[in-house]
Amino acid sequence: MSAVSRPADPVEDYVAALTAALHGPARAKTRMIEEIRDGLADTVAAYADDGVPYRRAAHQAVREFGTPDELVESCQRELTIAQARHTARAVALTAPLLVACWYLARTAHRGDVWQLPHTAQLLAVHLAAIATVAALLAAVTLAVTGSLARRLPTPRRLPLAVAWAGTTASVAMAVATLALATASLLAVNWPLLAFAGVLAASSHAAVAASARACRRCARIPAVRPTVPGPCA
Amino acid sequence: MRADAVRGHLDGLLLAVLEPGPLHGYAIIAAVQQRSGGALELRTGTIYPALNRLERLGLLSSSWQSSGERRRRCYELTDAGRQTLAGERTAWNEFTAAIGSVLNPAAPPGLPT
Secondary structure (H helix, E strand, O other), rough: OOOOOOOHHHHHHHHHHHHHHHOOOOOHHHHHHHHHHHHHHHHHHHHHHOOOHHHHHHHHHHHHHHHHHHHHHHHHHHHHHHHHHHHHHHHHHHHHHHHHHHHHHHHOOOOOOOOOHHHHHHHHHHHHHHHHHHHHHHHHHHHHHOOOOOOOOOOOOHHHHHHHHHHHHHHHHHHHHHHHHHHHHHOOOHHHHHHHHHHHHHHHHHHHHHHHHHHHHHHHOOOOOOOOOOOO | OOHHHHOOOOOHHHHHHHHOOOOOHHHHHHHHHOOOOOOOOOOOOHHHHHHHHHHOOOEEEEEEEEEEEEOOOOOOOEEHHEEEEEEEHHHHHHHHHHHHHHOOOOOOOOOOO
C-alpha cells in the first residue's frame, strides 16, 4: 500500500494551525474560524480573478492575513472573554438554584417529626452564601464584558476570577448534591429532597465543565513567544 | 503606514467603512484598502477578532446572509456604533489639528513676517 502525498494547501494549513492554537466556547470558536476561512477564500478568489495561480494566490492571501501567531493573540483574547461570559451565565443561572435546593430542603421537613440536622443547616447557609457571591461576580462579569466595556476597561484577570468563582460554585453544588442525597435517605419527605439533589447535580455538571474550560482559556498567555524567522 | 501604527485606529476604520451599509469580512477589508488607496499596511486577519469585539460591545450587529451557495456573516452599525463613530471622528479631528499646529506652525498673528 502506498501513501499518496498531496501538496499541502496553505489556506487549510493556516486554518488548521489556528484551530489547534485557539480555545474557547465551541460555537464562538467555530464561527471565528469559519469567518477567517471565508475571508481567506475570498482573498484567494480575488487574486485568482486577476489570473494569479491558486497556490501563489493562497500564499499571498495567507501572508496578508498575518501569521497564525499574530492572529492567535487577539482571537484568543476574544474567545477567553466569550468563555468567561459563558461560565458567568452558567453560574448566574444555576447558583440561585442551589439556594432554591436548600429552601426545598428546609420546607421538606416542615410539619414532620424529622428535622434537617443542625450540621446540614449550617452547611446550607455556607453553600448558599458561596452561591450568592459567585452569582454576584457572574452578574458583574456579564455587565463589564458587555456594553459597559465601551466605558470601562475589562480587567485582565477577570476571566481567571470567573473561572475560580465557577469552580468554587461547582464544588459547592457537588457538596450540596451529596448532602441532599444523604438527607433524602433519612427524610420522610424524601422525593422533594431527591429532586433538590438532582437539581444540584445538574447544576454542578453544567458549571464544572464551563469553569474547567474557562480556567484553561485564562491560563493561556496573552502574548505567545514567537520564533523569529530567517528574515527577522 | 505600518500595521502597528494602524492598530490603535482599527475600531474607527471598521466603524467608518460600515457606515454606508452592511458588509461581510472581505468586503470590509477591501473597503479599508480602497478608501486608504492601499496606504494602510493592515494584517487583514486581525479584523475578524476586532469585528467580534465590536459586536460584543454592542457597536455592531451581525447576521448570516446567503450569497449564491455561500453563507457570509454581514456586519452593520448599531445606533451605539454610529455615536461611537461620531466620537472617534471628533477626537481624530482634534488630535490631527493639535499635532498639525505643532508640526506646521502658522505665523502667529501680530508678529512681523
